[in-house]
Amino acid sequence: MTTNKRNMKILLYAIIWIILTIISPKLGLFILLTILAYQIYLYIYFNSIKFTSIKDSIKKYTNNSNELNHHIQELKCSYINVKSYDYGSSILQDTSKYNLKRREWSNELKNNQVHNCSSTVCKNANSQPFKYLCKYFNLKTDEETLSNFENVLNDFAAAEQGKKLLQAEREIIINSIKNDIPVLIYTLSKERLIKELGFETIDLSDLYFPVYTFQYVSAGGNSSARCDIKLDVENLDKFVNYLSGIVKFRNSIQGQRDLMTSKLREQIKVRDSYTCKSCNISTHIEKNLLLEIDHIVPLSKGGITSESNLQTLCWRCNRSKGAKIL
Template identity: 65%
Template sequence: MSVVFLLLFVGTMATVAGTLFGLANPIITTFLIGLVLFIAYQIYIQIFFSSEKFKNIKESIKEYTTNCNELNDHIEWLKCTHADIRSFDYGEGHLYDNSNFNFQRKEWSKNIKNHLVHNCSASVCKNASDQPFKYLCKYFDIKASEETLSSFEIVLNNFAAAEQGKVLLQNERDSILLDVSKSIPTLIFFFSKNKLIQKLGFEPIDLSDLYFPVFTFQYVSAGGNSSSKCDIKLNITNLDSFIKYLSEIVKFRKSVVGQRALMTSSLREKIKSRDNYTCQYCNLSTRDEQNLLLEIDHIIPLSKGGITSEDNLQTLCWKCNRTKGARIVLAS
């Protein structure tokens, strides 16, 4: 069904509507024209998505959509990385208000209980806002040790890769869509782009940052008339700072002096630049694929005694890094 035919169809239906209801009622006429236009457009896109032309377009980019979906799955896996941080468990209790007076105690409803929330006094809540990292360690039982430091470095490394991967994945998908845009009717490309993306086989990309853990210090007064809270969100910037904070406390007893480095965002970029933004395993680089996701890998994994040092770090593309796992893979 061509666009010209669609317009003729809409025009005919609009004329019929005008004849039936008369020009004296323009609101009904306008409504009917809009309804007919909507129905006609829905029929039009269904016919196009069922056509051989669209099936050929979808088949021609199948390899690219598969690669995008695999990267999407990998990014979702990276988001699941987290340090095992929990507030002290003081047990569970239930408070019931049996007062004979009509007290509303509205703030009691804000008393949330889970492993990411520490219920505390007003002074602790205020101090946590002034010194968030100190109180995060104290009340969420974070030991200042090399093991803890390494675990947060892994979280930062994976979260940073996920954030960069989201941008690169969206750019790659948009690039593929642009390549096929000339074969897609203009009406569908601009007004049904989300449905087009779905029909082409792309999985939805979650661009939110809800996976960043948020730790909360919460105070609710006994009378239920006042409350306050302090949220500490471990996003990329805060993780960078938290790693530096821990490193100032930790004494590197297990590491050779001068060898231990901090897996920060600046070190990640330094290693990529040193390796010419090229995977040290398959030699694929950002010159070959503009939207290639590169990750930083420990050559000797931390689980096998490796440490974070420049000579133990290498750049790998996300596919090689995922395939490697905990194995030791040296640059070719």
């Protein structure tokens, strides 16, 4: 639960309690004492020898879960920010003596992933997002850019799959000790229980997907429009195919390589029987195992994206390999 949601929940409980206290002071006092008693009960239980024993019994699984969680966060950081011009900073003030309200000026965004443009460009970007993304955000349509975005797609797809598998594995672990946990705590304080067991919070948001924005704000500041291009897994898949069509036209080397798309990732896993080529662990043994696609000879060392140069590795082996050639 995020801090904002937690604060809203506390505020809601406080409002309900105040209303009940006004209606019936005795009922309000009873509820307050019940809440305090339950909090004391939680404190005593989570500091008890029994709970410590349960926590220690799953410590290995807790550590593995947290390690995978860290790996997923690393995968989310694979996106390489595209260099953009820095035009400096300034402050725009409306000093009109007629005191006009240019409301849209204050909503204008300024960062290296926002392009301020005419309404026509904004509209055209909505019709042809990838074409305008390359044109106005200095993305070269060459082999290097294609490879970079293939890597980003590969990591983002693994991160999204990893989040689901991590949740499922965590639920299995918690369910395995369900009968040892008091029903009241398991039912009313499951989030607190997960935290006390040592599990770190799983970030399920998709805020790490880069978003490029075409923004139009009229000179008068009274009208505006924007087109957002969100490079999530689905859109990255399409973008890689778009770049491939252009690069293939300009560079014959494209005929010697495959595209690291979601389809190819799945093909490699099927070919390798969903088994890590390094440690031989498979999804048949570990149901919620995160498998990733690795370049046997890294791109940085002259390798290319082709079926013969791709292999399935579990996230642990892939993480330890890095840029090494096994």
